[in-house]
Amino acid sequence: MHNLTFLRCKDCETFQYPSREVCRQCLSDQFTSSPVSERGLVLAVAKVHHSLEDRCRQYLPFSIGRIVLNHEICVMAYLPPDIEAGDKVFVSQVDGPIDAVVFAATREDDYEQAAALKTNNEPWKTRGKNEQ
Amino acid sequence: MVTPRDYEGIAVIAPNTLPYTKTSEHEAMWFIGRTLAEMLSSAGLEKSDVDGLSIASFTLYPDTAASVADHLGIQLRWLEQLPFGGASGVMALRRAARAVQSGEAEIIACIGADTNLRGSFQKLVSGFSRFSSAEIYPYGATGPNTVFALITSHYMNEYGVTREDLGRLCVDQRANAVAASQALFKEPLTIDDYLNARPIVEPLHLYDCVMPCAGGEGFLVTTVERAKSLGVPYASILASAECHNAYSTDPIMRRSGWSVYADDLYNQAGVGPKEIDVLETYDDYPVISFIQMEELGFCPAGKAAEFIRSFTRPSDSQGMSHNASGGQLSCGQAGAAGGFLGITEAIRQMTKGQSKNSSAAARHAMVSGYGMVNHDRGICTAATIIGG
Numbered sequence: 138m139h140n141l142t143f144l145r146c147k148d149c150e151t152f153q154y155p156s157r158e159v160c161r162q163c164l165s166d167q168f169t170s171s172p173v174s175e176r177g178l179v180l181a182v183a184k185v186h187h188s189l190e191d192r193c194r195q196y197l198p199f200s201i202g203r204i205v206l207n208h209e210i211c212v213m214a215y216l217p218p219d220i221e222a223g224d225k226v227f228v229s230q231v232d233g234p235i236d237a238v239v240f241a242a243t244r245e246d247d248y249e250q251a252a253a254l255k256t257n258n259e260p261w262k263t264r265g266k267n268e269q
Numbered sequence: 270m271v272t273p274r275d276y277e278g279i280a281v282i283a284p285n286t287l288p289y290t291k292t293s294e295h296e297a298m299w300f301i302g303r304t305l306a307e308m309l310s311s312a313g314l315e316k317s318d319v320d321g322l323s324i325a326s327f328t329l330y331p332d333t334a335a336s337v338a339d340h341l342g343i344q345l346r347w348l349e350q351l352p353f354g355g356a357s358g359v360m361a362l363r364r365a366a367r368a369v370q371s372g373e374a375e376i377i378a379c380i381g382a383d384t385n386l387r388g389s390f391q392k393l394v395s396g397f398s399r400f401s402s403a404e405i406y407p408y409g410a411t412g413p414n415t416v417f418a419l420i421t422s423h424y425m426n427e428y429g430v431t432r433e434d435l436g437r438l439c440v441d442q443r444a445n446a447v448a449a450s451q452a453l454f455k456e457p458l459t460i461d462d463y464l465n466a467r468p469i470v471e472p473l474h475l476y477d478c479v480m481p482c483a484g485g486e487g488f489l490v491t492t493v494e495r496a497k498s499l500g501v502p503y504a505s506i507l508a509s510a511e512c513h514n515a516y517s518t519d520p521i522m523r524r525s526g527w528s529v530y531a532d533d534l535y536n537q538a539g540v541g542p543k544e545i546d547v548l549e550t551y552d553d554y555p556v557i558s559f560i561q562m563e564e565l566g567f568c569p570a571g572k573a574a575e576f577i578r579s580f581t582r583p584s585d586s587q588g589m590s591h592n593a594s595g596g597q598l599s600c601g602q603a604g605a606a607g608g609f610l611g612i613t614e615a616i617r618q619m620t621k622g623q624s625k626n627s628s629a630a631a632r633h634a635m636v637s638g639y640g641m642v643n644h645d646r647g648i649c650t651a652a653t654i655i656g657g
Binding site: 154155180181184186188189190192193201202203205209212213215222233236237239261 | 471
């Protein structure tokens with residue numbers, strides 16, 4: 138599995154997410170790209186039924202979560218329908234539905250789904266049983 | 270810590286609400302100008318009497334407060350623009366008060382106003398800030414709804430709070446809106462209506478979300494001397510404070526700046542939570558009103574669901590009412606006007622007889638603001654206690 142990478146301050150080693158040009162801790166402008174484990178914990182889950190973009194509407198409803206990774210980096214991530222707060226997940230980066238790279242997560246013990254994420258099996262295209 | 274000086278000699282007058290509409294073909298400048306016109310008319314003032322201006326408006330861009338002075342033909346010796354969303358109203362109040370107190374200006378018009386052209390809301394949220402454009406909008410393009418659905422879900426899980434608990438707030442505010450009868454949503458709301466409404470971003474459903482609309486809110490800050498010479502009722506500022514980017518390392522928002530200064534507010538005002546007769550929280554979402562109540566000392570963390578059962582109607586002479594005109598959840602959110610709605614209503618409640626939904630017994634009001642969801646939470650908070 139490839140690790141995720143995030144910006145890290147060269148001077149105080151604080152991770153910066155979202156990316157920025159001045160360190161949020163020490164105001165340095167010197168950064169490296171540093172690997173972070175893909176393992177995360179789901180803090181909260183929301184299920185989207187309404188979107189402002191046509192490109193997302195075709196996939197409604199889908200789940201989005203707030204995930205905390207190592208070093209207290211917190212990200213949004215698209216989730217498959219059965220994930221709940223408290224679940225452990227693997228997080229990857231995929232091409233999102235509206236022209237941006239996004240995070241997507243699968244259950245930590247679901248190796249098949251995690252591998253499928255690498256070949257762009259986007260979670261927002263996966264509806265729950267009762268939606269099909 | 271330095272204790273701020275009091276607000277002696279300051280009067281807050283002429284609360285005005287320009288009626289809200291769901292959409293409008295007018296520009297933001299129209300809403301600002303007409304709100305000002307109504308305020309001046311209600312106070313018996315001329316435009317040339319105004320020497321200070323404080324503006325908050327999302328849709329004013331590319332114009333600025335300077336453009337407002339130009340468009341409306343006003344010469345000013347004090348000018349300000351506040352890009353702080355729902356905290357702008359309280360922040361405008363406290364800055365204007367100090368300016369008048371120090372003699373920098375004598376009559377400052379504070380206005381929050383926005384239009385709602387078709388398509389403007391989507392444009393606003395997709396380009397709201399660098400962080401949210403890059404790291405929030407691509408997740409379903411929902412505007413702030415997903416951010417606050419996650420915060421709501423986390424809060425519900427942490428404290429065992431149900432949808433029905435949150436819905437009780439919406440039902441209560443709607444009852445106030447019905448009595449005040451100036452809100453966009455004036456039909457009574459039952460808890461069944463709330464629970465059965467369509468989902469937007471679960472756990473948020475229709476009545477958890479404010480409706481973006483067009484409108485304006487404003488008030489004037491001047492001296493007590495001037496207010497008396499005009500013969501208009503006025504409210505006094507007893508305390509105010511602000512705090513921004515508090516608890517930024519919390520992985521998900523569960524608290525914000527209010528708890529940093531709540532004790533100072535009450536000490537400065539010389540009253541406690543039990544002496545507050547009207548509470549105006551910034552209700553972009555019910556959970557945020559709950560968190561404000563808890564952080565501002567009305568109840569312990571996680572206990573707002575029980576606390577709100579104690580609310581009375583604004584016209585009752587006992588107890589405390591909340592969001593007396595219905596709040597944004599019933600009135601709609603006219604952009605930056607949402608941050609001023611609580612203040613204009615609190616001024617009405619404190620200056621007897623200006624609202625049909627008020628009690629002559631009400632002596633103290635608290636207004637709380639929250640704004641600027643730069644990434645995954647609001648950054649700005651501010652609060653004030655005013656008296657009648």
